[in-house]
Amino acid sequence: MQLPLPLTRDLVLIGGGHAHALVLRRWGMKPLPGARLTLINPGPSAPYTGMLPGHIAGHYDREALEIDLVRLARFAGARLILGEAEGIDLARRRVRVKGRGEIAYDVTSIDIGIASDPPRLKGFAEHGIAAKPLGAYAERWAEFRKAVADGRVPPEIAVIGAGVGGVELALAMAHALRDFAPRLTLIEARAALPHIGAGARRALMARLSAAGITLIEGVAPVEVTAQAVRLADGREIPSRLTVGVAGARPHGWLAETGLKLVDGFIEIGPDLRTSDPRVFAAGDCAHMSHAPRPKAGVYAVRQAPVLAHNLAEALTGGARFRRYRPQRDYLKLVSLGEKAALADKFGLRLEGRLLWRWKDRIDRRFMEKFHDLPRMSPPPPPRRAAQGVVEALAGGQPMCAGCGAKVGGATLAQMLASLPRPPRADIAAGAGDDAAVLQFASCRQVITTDQLRAFTEDYGLFARIAAVHALGDVWAMGARPQAALANVVLPPMSPSLQARTLGEIMGAAAEVMEAAGAAIVGGHTGLGAELSLGFTVTGLAETPVGKGGAQPGDALILTKPIGTGTILAAEMALEAKGEWVAAALASMARPQGAAAAILAPVARAMTDVTGFGLAGHLLEICAASGTGAEIALSRLPLLPGAEALAARGIRSTLWAANRAATEGRVEAPVNARAALLFDPQTAGGLLAAVPAGEADRILTALLNAGYDAAQVGRVTDQGNRLVIK
The missing domain is CATH 3.90.650.10 (PurM-like C-terminal domain)
Structure with a gap:
């Protein structure tokens, strides 16, 4: 049997930002043979923030602006590790993941955006909500809208932070609650809208006024309560929903990596490499020292083709790296609550419903790249094969993994019926019980075994599940887990990747077994076409169930x-x-x-x-x-x-x-x-x-x-x- 090509290099993408999402899509259509791709991200999806104001205003449902990273990783043939990166060891080439240990890399890329830094105000943690991450804000907003509609709370909202993002969300919330006469206040400790052209700023100010939104500039908030925001000048602003949009900052753990930073952001060159040539970065977490630009998603999107090429070049040992040349300015399309938008570029300003339709088309076209992934055709069946082969392939469904890959119960029962009964008196297994029972003078020992085909490329998580699965028969008989033997079959890979993978698998499995009171005492390893993992487990019980x-x-x-x-x-x-x-x-x-x-x-x-x-x-x-x-x-x-x-x-x-x-x-x-x-x-x-x-x-x-x-x-x-x- 011809085995798949061996895996020899690990590429680890830290963060599911726009650039990395596009790299994953490209990888799915043209993977690099021999490279194992891993994505580390805290959650199973990543929001497209350009559509967030439209969602809050009620123009899009939640799914419309979510990039499903689980689905995208499956398409790309990548393993997705749901966890938050918290550090990088450059010397050892390891990424530290909170609650998951370390993930090794040969080449890595960072696209984690900007950290959400909610206002450090007294009471904000208890009574406020940050606009990022999207999930918590969207859920809180949905609950608030329903409470307003039901008449349970007055429609009083305060938004802390009057940059473009704060203004967009204020207009969106005002539009969504337009039938309830909302009282909405926008608070900015400095000057509102500092990074936009003068004409666009005047237009947005007029929009705020028309929407009945009060803007307070130059006064800092000092406390958030359940019903108000207190300002430094003593005023109290009524608020039953306080949203923090200010305070974006670089992620703090980047300062401990040893990478060269600029104001906390990772410095990158024209080829998107950092001060460590094995580490790349893209998106808002990066600072382009050769061409400084404001933080904007458009740059991450346009960095993606260059990043994809240069990552492959680094993995293959090449030296033909491409340069990323950002445009001097970019078109800013600002949502205005209703289905209208404002455009700002080079200080020129336009606004209206036509611009909304243009923005909507751009946003939807971008998201279609992830919602409508290309269907990759399976290889055609052989022209000449034994009887039954073509019929067996006709269903088109690949064989499931996990327990979906087991032999059917009727086939298994037929085989078991042909086995002789245990000839030993110290084997006291009941008919069809979950584990065999061995009789000793002072107690009884149960023994069972299980093996699973991998159903996730996150081998550490798979090992945890496989260990829990194998322990199930022992727990089902009321026994206390005692000892375990591991049986690991790895797909073809280089010795260095074998060591990394075995380390992930056995480390995770050992945690589960030890927590259950059992110890892994040995096992067997081998190489095959795909990963499979099993355990033989023993347990002790006075009276098995x-x-x-x-x-x-x-x-x-x-x-x-x-x-x-x-x-x-x-x-x-x-x-x-x-x-x-x-x-x-x-x-x-x-x-x-x-x-x-x-x-x-x-x-x-x-x-x-x-x-x-x-x-x-x-x-x-x-x-x-x-x-x-x-x-x-x-x-x-x-x-x-x-x-x-x-x-x-x-x-x-x-x-x-x-x-x-x-x-x-x-x-x-x-x-x-x-x-x-x-x-x-x-x-x-x-x-x-x-x-x-x-x-x-x-x-x-x-x-x-x-x-x-x-x-x-x-x-x-x-x-x-x-x-x-």
Whole structure:
């Protein structure tokens, strides 16, 4: 078998700014063989700030101005690490990520924009909201608009900071609340609109006046309360929503990198390299010493082609770096609240609705680059192949990873039935239990093994999830994790990348195992076509909890929401929102040790919900216990986006086999919510049958421990039958 080309160099992009987003898009259409691309960003999306005023005014929905970095990274074949960079070790070539350790690089680029520095005012942290990051501001604004519309709060707003951004947001909020006679005040400690032409400034001042917005210049705010902003001259400005737009600054951690800075910003030359030739920078975090310009997104966008070329040149050892030559001035298009805009360039000013349509077209065309990613055609099927090959490829869906890559339950059951029963008396495994049980004189030891194909390029996160997944069988039997062996298969890569990757994987897995009380005591490594990771885990238990003790009337409790298989399948097809994927990954990475400790003392039967889906694993309890079960769909906890994706017909590749394996034993409606009962879960929750009288107490304990647990149904006397209501 011919393996893929080996990976030999690491390119790490720090930040999901406009330049890096465009580099990712270019990379997806023409990747550099042998280079592994990593993006580090705090969240799963990045806002296009040019459309923010339009969103606040009500002209765009939230999705219109979000660059989905999860989807973009999948398109680019890049790994996305959801974390905040907090430092760079130039000598060791490492990026420090908060809560994630270090990520190694051979070449790196920084595009993190300007830090949001909310006003350092007494009370602002408690009562104010910064305009950046977008997420918190947008949510607070939506809540405030609804409260005003419902008559619960007066429409009183204060905006601190009267630069172009502050003026745009003030006009946008005034427009959105125009039917409620808003009282809006714009506060600037210095002079308003300092970086715009005189004609444009006069026009914007007139717009503020026409919108009924009061401008206060030359007076600093000193305190923010729940109902007002106090000024240095003693005045109190009524405000039920105080927005901070002032205070943009360079990120503080850049000062500790050793890179050459100018006023806190990274100095770059014409080729976008910094004082360290292996480090590039772009966007607002960078200072172009050869051609100083004001901070504006237009420069980041136009730096992207040069940056993409020069990063590839650095990775290949070339020396033909391109120069970036910024234009002398750029067209400023300022939103005016309503669907009108003002244009300013070279001191010339125009305004009107036609300019809004022009701005809208420019903004939408830019965002279409990320919303409508090019469809990359798969290679054609072979012209001559064995029977069945073309038919197997006809579906077009790539095989899912995680538990979606498992062998179907019917095939597995057929194989297991052919195995001889354990000949040893010290092997006391119950029929179909999650782990084998070994009998010793003083205790019992459980042993289990699991292996997963990688479903995310963030190998550290994948290792955490794989470790939680492997521990699931031990926790499901009420055992205390003891020891683990790792089995790692790496894709082809150079020895240096092997060491980096193994370090990420084993470091993350060791944290999970140690937190669970287990130790990784060894393992095995190998090279293959793709990354896969598994663990053999042992645990100790005085009385293991099996699947065969459920009784009619018992309550069924589930400790995690379901939907991971559907979300991962959608993510592979570029159909899932990044925030849905991020939520699913976070759920999968959540250990179940504390939940097992709550459930095990009272559970009559317990299992973990993984590859065969909730229906399949519940039927295993029913078969072992001689009972049936009922599930209430309305009580079923679902991951964000799972039901919407299932309604669109998106299924994991194992879904059909899971559904077929339960044929004749499940009575269920035909709808999206019911379809998720057959969705294969990776690192899913525990499913326990507990006495009905204990259910409320146990559920309360699980919720207090932070689990998204729910009582999803009950055990019935209808043998080996599952009814979905």
